[in-house]
Amino acid sequence: MKLALDEARIALTTGDVPVGAIIVNAAGVIIARGRNERELHQDPTLHAEIVAIRAAAAATGDWHLTGCTLVVTLEPCVMCAGAILAARVPTVVFGAWDEKAGASGSVYDVLRDRRLNHRVEVFSGVAEQECGDLLRAFFDDPARRTPRAGGVTPGP
Numbered sequence: 001m002k003l004a005l006d007e008a009r010i011a012l013t014t015g016d017v018p019v020g021a022i023i024v025n026a027a028g029v030i031i032a033r034g035r036n037e038r039e040l041h042q043d044p045t046l047h048a049e050i051v052a053i054r055a056a057a058a059a060t061g062d063w064h065l066t067g068c069t070l071v072v073t074l075e076p077c078v079m080c081a082g083a084i085l086a087a088r089v090p091t092v093v094f095g096a097w098d099e100k101a102g103a104s105g106s107v108y109d110v111l112r113d114r115r116l117n118h119r120v121e122v123f124s125g126v127a128e129q130e131c132g133d134l135l136r137a138f139f140d141d142p143a144r145r146t147p148r149a150g151g152v153t154p155g156p
Contacts, residue, residue: 001071001095001127003030007048008073008134011035018134019074021048023056023089026067032056048072049080053087065089073131075102075124081110085118093123095131 007020016036023032034052038044049072057063069091076084076092081103084092092111094104103110104122111120138144 001073001093001131003033004048004071004073004095005127005130005134007033007035008131011037011048012138014040016040018138019048019072021052021070021072023052023065024069024071025060031059031068045079047077047080048074049076050083053083053089057087063087069093071126073127074098074135075104075106076111077101078103078108078110081108084111084120085116088118089120091121091123093126095125095127096135097124097128097132 003022004020007022008018011018011020014037016039019036021034022030025031032052032055034048034050034055036048037046037051049070052070053065056065056068065087068089070084070089071093073095075094075096075098077098078101092104097106099106101107105124111122113119
């Protein structure tokens with residue numbers, strides 16, 4: 001989780017929400033890293049998990065990430081949970097819960113939904129305080145509440 005937190009802190013340099021992720025293979029070797037890059041590239045799909053999954057698929061030459069573990073600082077959202085399932089990632093470890101948009105046990109539990117063809121083993125709350133503190137500090141910054149074009153105020 002420390003390395004995922006390092007990625008999250010790097011996301012701060014581009015004004016992105018500080019979420020970071022790493023993917024390790026079955027031998028425990030890091031094969032990919034990712035961090036939120038939505039602001040950096042103006043792409044709403046560039047969550048840390050998606051960036052890491054794409055990098056892992058490129059590194060392995062295979063979209064099947066069986067035997068891998070994704071470690072992320074924030075509970076995956078519905079989009080990321082879908083990507084995790086599509087990539088066949090068997091294990092997810094996350095830090096802070098996302099009580100507004102989480103899809104790994106809080107709002108939804110997409111990763112363990114028995115109706116789907118793949119289920120993920122989920123470990124939650126790893127370094128939860130540190131992961132949550134980083135996110136809270138980001139969103140508590142008054143500069144983050146500046147209205148965007150069209151009058152929309154960014155939120156968590």
